[in-house]
Amino acid sequence: MDSKNLKRIIKNIEDLPTLPRTVLKISELVNNPKSSARDLSNVITDDQVLTVRLLKLVNSSFYGFPQSISTITGAIVLLGFDAIRNLLLTTSVFDLFSNRYRQHKDIHEKLWDHSLGCAIGAKIIGTYIRYEKIEELFVSGLLHDIGKIVEMLFLPDPFSNVMNLVKNRNILMITAEVEVLGFSHPVVGKMLAEKWNLPLKLSNILEYHHQPDQAGRYIHEASIVHLADILCRSIDLGSGGDKKIPNLNQQAWELLKIKPNVLEHIIQDMEREFHDINWVVTGKT
């Protein structure tokens, strides 16, 4: 492992953007069993942008509620605390990295599309196998490649070398990362998740989305994100930075017990929802 680069990342990780104060406050409230829907609603409505986004999201076909929801309290009651936290996390993460970096702007945008595709994929797979907390899957999918963004921001030159190697030899990005940097984006993603005090489950999924069978008690979640990653690459929803598809982990596939004929429905749902939700999350109207 090239410890010089990793040390540089660790040192710089102190400079990594923190989550907006409102989101941190909301996170605390959600973790506190004594909080009420009104407490949460008060914090959210203090922030106009979050309020508008939250209402847009709950009224999108992503949730498909039959009637429109016009108040934050209404949204909280319908979706629950955890879901609200995850939604806000989702939209804030998009802000954190937008327009910060010019050298790799094109890759940056495609990577976000890929992340969004993976998030939607994870959510849809979760729905088909009746996983309970699909918002968690959504956030995991969205953040699964965040390590690549961190590399892009903090190691721009080595990152260019990684991209060149990917292009010249047409290999997976993770292979090129190990060759050039000596480590890869799953480890970096985990470091960021720890810095942000995100739940252990989430940092675990980020760390093992390429080797879900090693994710221990979160093997189910890591397997879902692993499959979603493969599926959204197969239908070109954005780009993970390379033009290859990772190996399907056999243990992950067997664990999920997805029938091959369901795959077609999952992929079609992904295509449809991707085009539907893109504008909601990125705020492009």
Place this chain on the structure above:
Amino acid sequence: MLLINLDEAKPGMVLVKPVYTLQDVLLLKSGVQLSEKNIHVLRSWGIQEIWVEGVSDESRSERVKQENELRDSIDKALRLKFSESLPDPVMEEIMRIAGNLLERRFLEKEKNHGFKKP
């Protein structure tokens, strides 16, 4: 649209141009669907050719050729992309589904922007 010999005319075909006699008398208007009876009338007036709706065999086979080429290039790109994760029955299936979807996505786009190779 197609110019056909009256001998090839069949009931159900739709005229895209009006049919006149040699003396410029209108026999049938554009948009009329041909029946056995009016084909007989056209024949008795000595009409030899008519314009009907449809796609010529030439442009149809050109179209089929284009679509086959499209599918070939999609499949080729997918094979390269999946090269490291094959052979695996599940990945084969994912590749097949992705191929269908990418083709459909392309043809949808083409409807709005005209045919271009991917």
